Amino acid sequence: MDLLMLSDVYFPRVNGVSTSIRTFARALAGKGHAVTVVAPDYGPDSGQERHDGQGEFELVRLPARVVFFDPEDRLIRAPDARRALDALARRRWDAIHIHTPFRAHAMGLRLARRAGAPTVETYHTYFEEYVGHYLPWLPAPATRFFARRASRWLCDAVDHLVVPSEQMAQVLQRYGVRTPASVIPTGIDLAEFAGGDGARFRAKHGIEPDRPTLVTVSRLSAEKNIAFLLEVVRRLREPFPRLLFLIAGEGPDAPRLRRLVAEWGLDGHVRFFGNLDRRTELLDAYRAGDAFVFASPTETQGLVLIEAMALGVPIVSTAVMGTATVLREARSALVAEADVDAFAGQVARLLRSPELRAELAAHGPRDAQAWGGERMAARMEALYAGLARGAPATARAEGAR
Missing domain, CATH: 3.40.50.2000 (Glycogen Phosphorylase B;)
Structure with a gap:
């Protein structure tokens, strides 16, 4: 045709x-x-x-x-x-x-x-x-x-x-x-999301191998709800004093988000990386996270969740609109309410349990197969x-x- x-x-x-x-x-x-x-x-x-x-x-x-x-x-x-x-x-x-x-x-x-x-x-x-x-x-x-x-x-x-x-x-x-x-x-093209080296990304950017690390990949715009994730990091800073949040993406909300990081004293806990090459460093960034976090309430699809699944990164996410469809039968994710305490609780549960992280990670590539x-x-x-x-x-x- x-x-x-x-x-x-x-x-x-x-x-x-x-x-x-x-x-x-x-x-x-x-x-x-x-x-x-x-x-x-x-x-x-x-x-x-x-x-x-x-x-x-x-x-x-x-x-x-x-x-x-x-x-x-x-x-x-x-x-x-x-x-x-x-x-x-x-x-x-x-x-x-x-x-x-x-x-x-x-x-x-x-x-x-x-x-x-x-x-x-x-x-x-x-x-x-x-x-x-x-x-x-x-x-x-x-x-x-x-x-x-x-x-x-x-x-x-x-x-x-x-x-x-x-x-x-x-x-x-x-x-x-x-x-x-x-x-x-x-x-997604599953062949594109079959690699990635989290250790390489951490070494390149001076992130200790054992440092608890969250990652998100998103356009930085208000509807993506990145500010909510910053509040989650703010809430988790005390129980996880070495916590680091990696944000990959660019967009019009970036200046406001950077101001929030400074106002909330999160400079040592949040790093912005802009848009990363989808074939190389973006895969490494995904794999550098102990968990992938996402909380947008307006997604019609939630492709980044599928990408995280394919790369074997455990997920904590809200389930609204398109993300509800992706996560409905997923065994690689913890679904959280759109509430800072509830979301932070699910993240803390995952960070405290290497066994749970390994279990979710193992299910990720299998979950992603449904979305090839x-x-x-x-x-x-x-x-x-x-x-x-x-x-x-x-x-x-x-x-x-």
């Missing part, structure tokens, strides 16, 4: 959407499909896709400008979008997959009308919970109303929806969305095939589950 993916975000912007697009594009290309990804150009930092000889896909970068309220992001310039649309309309597409609701969404709908191709859209982001962080000057009821209404409008414009979790599907149903939907999580990217790509492939042959919407939804 000839498959087109359109997005307003992609690497080097590190987030779950970028990861999802690349994971599916590589897996589908590896199955012999021709995959084209259209995404913004981030300038000199855009870099090049690295391939290992398999899963190669076409990446088209379009000129874009900085988004004023979120300088990490880009908006594809309208004239360049129109020119790209003319070129893309001359090609044949079996399915057009839209990943974001901005310029990419408009391009996808216009192209579908011109090319006569079916449209799929993944609802990656729980906008109702996110929008208030980026438009704080608007009343919360107004932002929630806007997010719900916009979601209905966007979802009703496409032929089929993909949602990463059953919980997100239920949210869209409550919004009144009636577009057929399939629950297809992203999963190849399995999820096969489900997406079946969905595209149904759309391409014009199968009824209900049949497509059932067949992809």
